[in-house]
């Protein structure tokens with residue numbers, strides 16, 4: 522029985538890093554970052570979400586936030602809105 526060298530089944534992929542844009546080689550087909558450093562930076566970017574602008578449900582003013590589902594410009598408006606609605610229900 523003959524044996525073959527098996528380097529061929531080990532595929533090497535080349536991707537460009539999502540953070541620094543450099544090409545890098547890797548064995549996984551879904552690698553996105555060239556290094557732990559870039560992975561860390563991408564996590565940091567994820568935390569630093571873009572600021573969104575929404576209209577406050579209570580005072581109708583535009584306000585900036587980083588949450589996807591923010592509805593009130595401040596805790597004060599949130600509690601005012603809840604209080605207002607509770608009042609309406611009572612009436």
Ligand SMILES: [Zn+2]
Nearest residue numbers: 538541555559
């Ligand atoms: Zn990188």
Ligand SMILES: [Zn+2]
Nearest residue numbers: 577580594598
């Ligand atoms: Zn408000």
